[in-house]
Amino acid sequence: xxxxxxxxxxxxxxxxxxxxxxxxxxxxxxxxxxxxxxxxxxxxxxxxxxxxxxxxxxxxxxxxxxxxxxxxxxxxxxxxxxxxxxxxxxxxxxxxxxxxxxxxxxxxxxxxxxxxxxxxxxxxxxxxxxxxxxxxxxxxxxxxxxxxxxxxxxxxxxxxxxxxxxxxxxxxxxxxxxxxxxxxxxxxxxxxxxxxxxxxxxxxxxxxxxxxxxxxxxxxxxxxxxxxxxxxxxxxxxxxxxxxxxxxxxxxxxxxxxxxxxxxxxxxxxxxxxxx
Amino acid sequence: xxxxxxxxxxxxxxxxxxxxxxxxxxxxxxxxxxxxxxxxxxxxxxxxxxxxxxxxxxxxxxxxxxxxxxxxxxxxxxxxxxxxxxxxxxxxxxxxxxxxxxxxxxxxxxxxxxxxxxxxxxxxxxxxxxxxxxxxxxxxxxxxxxxxxxxxxxxxxxxxxxxxxxxxxxxxxxxxxxxxxxxxxxxxxxxxxxxxxxxxxxxxxxxxxxxxxxxxxxxxxxxxxxxxxxxxxxxxxxxxxxxxxxxxxxxxxxxxxxxxxxxxxxxxxxxxxxxxxxxxxxxxxxxxxxxxxxxxxxxxxxxxxxxxxxxxxxxxxxxxxxxxxxxxxxxxxxxxxxxxxxxxxxxxxxxxxxxxxxxxxxxxxxxxxxxxxxxxxxxxxxxxxxxxxxxxxxxxxxxxxxxxxxxxxxxxxxxxxxxxxxxxxxxxxxxxxxxxxxxxxxxxxxxxxxxxxxxxxxxxxxxx
Numbered sequence: 001x002x003x004x005x006x007x008x009x010x011x012x013x014x015x016x017x018x019x020x021x022x023x024x025x026x027x028x029x030x031x032x033x034x035x036x037x038x039x040x041x042x043x044x045x046x047x048x049x050x051x052x053x054x055x056x057x058x059x060x061x062x063x064x065x066x067x068x069x070x071x072x073x074x075x076x077x078x079x080x081x082x083x084x085x086x087x088x089x090x091x092x093x094x095x096x097x098x099x100x101x102x103x104x105x106x107x108x109x110x111x112x113x114x115x116x117x118x119x120x121x122x123x124x125x126x127x128x129x130x131x132x133x134x135x136x137x138x139x140x141x142x143x144x145x146x147x148x149x150x151x152x153x154x155x156x157x158x159x160x161x162x163x164x165x166x167x168x169x170x171x172x173x174x175x176x177x178x179x180x181x182x183x184x185x186x187x188x189x190x191x192x193x194x195x196x197x198x199x200x201x202x203x204x205x206x207x208x209x210x211x212x213x214x215x216x217x218x219x220x221x222x223x224x225x226x227x228x229x230x231x232x233x234x235x236x237x238x239x240x241x242x243x244x245x246x247x248x249x250x251x252x253x254x255x256x257x258x259x260x261x262x263x264x265x266x267x268x269x270x271x272x273x274x275x276x
Numbered sequence: 277x278x279x280x281x282x283x284x285x286x287x288x289x290x291x292x293x294x295x296x297x298x299x300x301x302x303x304x305x306x307x308x309x310x311x312x313x314x315x316x317x318x319x320x321x322x323x324x325x326x327x328x329x330x331x332x333x334x335x336x337x338x339x340x341x342x343x344x345x346x347x348x349x350x351x352x353x354x355x356x357x358x359x360x361x362x363x364x365x366x367x368x369x370x371x372x373x374x375x376x377x378x379x380x381x382x383x384x385x386x387x388x389x390x391x392x393x394x395x396x397x398x399x400x401x402x403x404x405x406x407x408x409x410x411x412x413x414x415x416x417x418x419x420x421x422x423x424x425x426x427x428x429x430x431x432x433x434x435x436x437x438x439x440x441x442x443x444x445x446x447x448x449x450x451x452x453x454x455x456x457x458x459x460x461x462x463x464x465x466x467x468x469x470x471x472x473x474x475x476x477x478x479x480x481x482x483x484x485x486x487x488x489x490x491x492x493x494x495x496x497x498x499x500x501x502x503x504x505x506x507x508x509x510x511x512x513x514x515x516x517x518x519x520x521x522x523x524x525x526x527x528x529x530x531x532x533x534x535x536x537x538x539x540x541x542x543x544x545x546x547x548x549x550x551x552x553x554x555x556x557x558x559x560x561x562x563x564x565x566x567x568x569x570x571x572x573x574x575x576x577x578x579x580x581x582x583x584x585x586x587x588x589x590x591x592x593x594x595x596x597x598x599x600x601x602x603x604x605x606x607x608x609x610x611x612x613x614x615x616x617x618x619x620x621x622x623x624x625x626x627x628x629x630x631x632x633x634x635x636x637x638x639x640x641x642x643x644x645x646x647x648x649x650x651x652x653x654x655x656x657x658x659x660x661x662x663x664x665x666x667x668x669x670x671x672x673x674x675x676x677x678x679x680x681x682x683x684x685x686x687x688x689x690x691x692x693x694x695x696x697x698x699x700x701x702x703x704x705x706x707x708x709x710x711x712x713x714x715x716x717x718x719x720x721x722x723x724x725x726x727x728x729x730x731x732x733x734x735x736x737x738x739x740x
Contacts, residue, residue, distance in 0.1 A: 066295075068309065070302035073295060080292075223684055224732075250295075257288040261281055 024252070026052060031245035034058035038242040061246035071225070072232065072247050079228035080254060082147050083210045087203050089152035094202070098161020099191055103173060113162065120155035128219065135220060146220035151210055157202050164198030165191055200265030207258055211251070307736070311727035313693075314739045315680055315720040316662055323655035324702055324709045326581045332572025332592070332647040336543050336563035339643075345527070346375065348534070348553040355560060359542045367560065368534035368547070382521040389514030396510055400503030407496035414489035421482045431469075438465040534559065541566040543643060563643075572649045582653060591650040658701060658709035666723045667700070667708045675700045677710065678722040678729055680737055693722065695731040 033041075033054045041051040065072045100106075101113050131150050132141070140146040168191065176186045192199070214234045217227045229251050236244025259266070277285075352369040355361065441462040445455065544561040547553055570592060574582075598606050666677050674697045681694045698710040715721075720737065722729065729735065 066298045067302050067305050070299060070306045073299040073302060076295065077299065225684070225690075253291055254288075257284060257291070261284045261288070 026050065027245050027248040027252075029053055030241075031061055031249050032057045032059070033242055033245065034060050035242050042241050061242045064243055065246045065250065069243070072229065072243065072250070074225065075227060075229040075232055075247075076250055078144075078226060079211060079230060079251070082144055082228060083207055083254075085144075085148045086151040086210045087206050089148065090154050090157045090206055091199060091202060093152050094154060094157030094161045095192065095195070095199070096187060097158045098163075098165050099187055101158065101162040102165035102168075103170070116155045116158050120159055124215065128215070132219060141220060142222040142226075144221075144226065147213070147216050151213075151216075154206065157206065160198060160202050160205075161195065164195045168194050197265045197268035200262040200268075204258055204262055204266055208255055211255060306734075311725050311729055311733060311735045312738050313678075313680065313722045313726075313729070313735045314724040315737055316666065316723050317721070318660050318662075318715060318717055318719055321661040321707060322659070323657055324661050324704060324707055325655045326653040326704050328574055328578045328581065328651045330572050330574055330578075330649050330651070332570050332649045334568055334570055334643045334645055334647050336541070336643045337567040337569050338565060339543055339561055339563045341544075341546075341561045342537075342559050344553045344555055344557045344559055346555045350547060350550045350553055351532075352550060353545070353548055355542055355545055356548075357542055357545050360566075361536045361540060361542060361562070363536055363538045365536045366533045367536055370532055370534055379521070379524060382517065382524055385517040386514060386521055389510060389517050393507060393510045393514060396503060396506050400500065400507070403499045403503070404496060407492060407499060411489060411492040411496065414485060414492055418482065418485040418489055421485060434465060434469045438462065438469050441465055536562070538562070538564060540564045568643050570647055570649065572647070572651075574651070582651065589652045589654075591652075592647050656702070656709075658711075660698075660711060660715055661707050661709045662721050663723045664703060664706060664708050666721050667698075667703070667710070670695065670697075675710070677712075677715075679714065680720040680722060680735060690734050691737055693729050693731055693733045693735055 029052055030038075033051075034056060037051075037055055037058070101109065101116075135141050135146045135150070140149065172190055172194070173186055176190050181189065211228075212230050213228070214230050217231050221227060229247060233244060233247055233251060236247065348368070348370040350368050350370050353367075354369065355365075355367040361367070441458055444450070444458050445462065450458065540562040542560055543563045546558040546560055553559070600606055662677065667675055668677075670676050676695050676697050679694045679696050680691050682689055682691055684690075696712055696714040698712040698715070701709040701711055703709065720740070722735075725735070
């Protein structure tokens with residue numbers, strides 16, 4: 001009875017895993033379709049339900065992406081540069097902020113934190129117009145700064161860091177202070193190593209979040225060559241599916257590598273937060 | 277850092293390095309494969325002119341062909357092409373029996389008519405003479421009775437006296453004496469009258485003779501009138517016959533030649549060798565005034581480009597007929613084209629084409645040869661005139677041009693294509709006049725590309 005119960009659970013999990021992994025597998029196999037095959041199966045009026053395996057493996061889409069059309073590699077670098085800058089900037093900003101909310105008592109602390117949570121809960125579109133007007137006033141529209149700077153100040157990062165740092169025993173901080181450590185030293189030498197898991201989670205979640213952004217570049221950037229790869233992927237369904245599959249694979253690479261790199265810290269960090 | 281992380285880091289660095297290298301390579305490849313375009317700028321051309329080329333022909337004005345009007349046997353040809361002739365000049369020497377026979381027949385007809393007239397005159401004279409004789413006899417007879425004319429006068433007086441006495445007897449107012457006297461007078465008158473009774477018969481004879489004389493005179497008049505009418509008719513027939521003979525002699529002279537009927541230039545000699553010629557065969561063509569004209573046709577649509585009473589420039593050149601080594605005839609245009617302005621009035625419209633004529637004297641063009649005609653309107657000014665290759669129709673059927681715009685590019689400033697709808701105002705086979713608010717003096721208009729272009733395509737301008 002117990003074995004059959006486990007079997008059903010595993011079977012269900014495998015099915016779910018298959019369902020979740022199917023789009024990735026589908027993207028991977030279809031990235032080897034030739035343009036003619038894409039036209040044959042996905043052309044106008046010839047919409048196939050699923051054409052999983054290519055009739056003939058072709059690297060035409062990759063050749064197009066890597067050699068013939070530098071636009072997509074540039075879009076990739078645009079994505080990487082903007083996302084990396086956002087993630088680094090966010091870590092730099094939200095770590096002290098989370099530390100302050102977690103370990104310092106100051107007037108209106110809880111009120112400000114509540115406000116932060118409220119901001120986190122708000123959909124991005126709510127503040128879109130205000131952001132646009134502000135960026136216009138300070139002359140950042142059309143620059144990468146228009147994407148990077150607003151994203152650095154993330155309520156979610158503050159919330160995540162605050163929750164992570166709160167789990168840290170106060171004794172660690174008191175001991176450091178007794179040893180003569182200042183706030184910056186404590187933040188860098190005590191808090192940061194302690195919060196590696198949380199920071200890894202923040203990095204990965206923020207990276208994925210900003211790697212996939214579409215609305216902000218379309219609204220805040222003016223020139224198409226500044227757009228990240230995610231914008232093209234969002235449009236590839238209508239424009240160039242063959243190239244869309246190959247670019248989809250290209251877009252997965254950094255995320256997969258990042259996840260692989262921070263896998264252990266991510267699991268620890270989520271576990272730490274859940275324990276708290 | 278664990279070994280696994282180092283490994284992942286190496287892989288990540290490898291992938292990113294590969295992508296970086298490919299980015300640089302693809303940038304260069306992209307530049308190499310970038311469509312190359314040539315541009316034109318507004319203002320290089322500002323006028324548009326309609327030009328239509330067609331083939332025409334040079335012909336003499338008022339050229340007529342002369343054909344043989346009967347069978348000839350030409351013995352000598354006395355005319356050649358291009359010869360200036362005058363009416364009456366001998367063109368051909370001919371012999372032909374039919375001509376002579378016809379002439380003889382006509383002459384005979386005239387003689388017959390003359391004989392008829394003479395005969396009729398003789399008959400008339402004879403008849404009139406006979407009637408004159410009869411009239412003379414009648415007159416003589418009548419004169420013979422005229423001697424007794426006094427007696428007849430007396431007889432009439434007696435008759436009047438007798439009638440007068442008879443009338444008095446009818447009166448009622450007469451007395452018996454008077455009545456007896458009058459009755460005596462009546463008896464005396466009757467007695468005297470009886471003596472003249474024989475004269476009564478004589479009177480009747482005189483009347484008969486007078487009547488006979490009048491009758492003879494009438495007969496003469498009638499006969500004379502009848503013969504005069506006949507003579508008139510015969511004389512008319514004779515005049516007709518003489519006229520026919522005269523016309524025939526003018527047409528077919530007795531000297532055995534075919535002569536020119538009017539002045540002109542011989543444009544073509546159809547019969548250039550002695551021999552038999554049948555009736556209806558063309559002999560020669562003649563142009564009365566020697567003027568040359570060009571005639572050319574345009575299609576109806578092409579003709580619409582040129583309005584009536586408009587001045588158009590035409591350029592034309594004749595074709596030379598040459599014979600190659602294999603004996604084939606070839607037409608090759610002369611090198612020189614002659615340009616002139618023509619006032620377009622002599623147009624002949626048709627449902628499918630229209631024709632112009634233009635007098636081209638002194639041009640040296642040989643009539644009868646083909647002529648290459650280029651017809652052009654006066655240039656019209658437009659703000660934007662571009663080569664026709666700049667213009668295309670998009671998917672919605674709108675006329676568009678491609679303008680090269682600049683923007684910050686991936687590696688540096690780049691040029692890209694923008695599609696601009698325009699209004700097509702006029703075009704010819706080389707240029708198109710357009711209007712659009714999007715065109716400025718600095719616009720770069722694509723007129724040549726080595727690859728297909730679409731809006732947004734990054735291009736390299738080769739002739740900036």
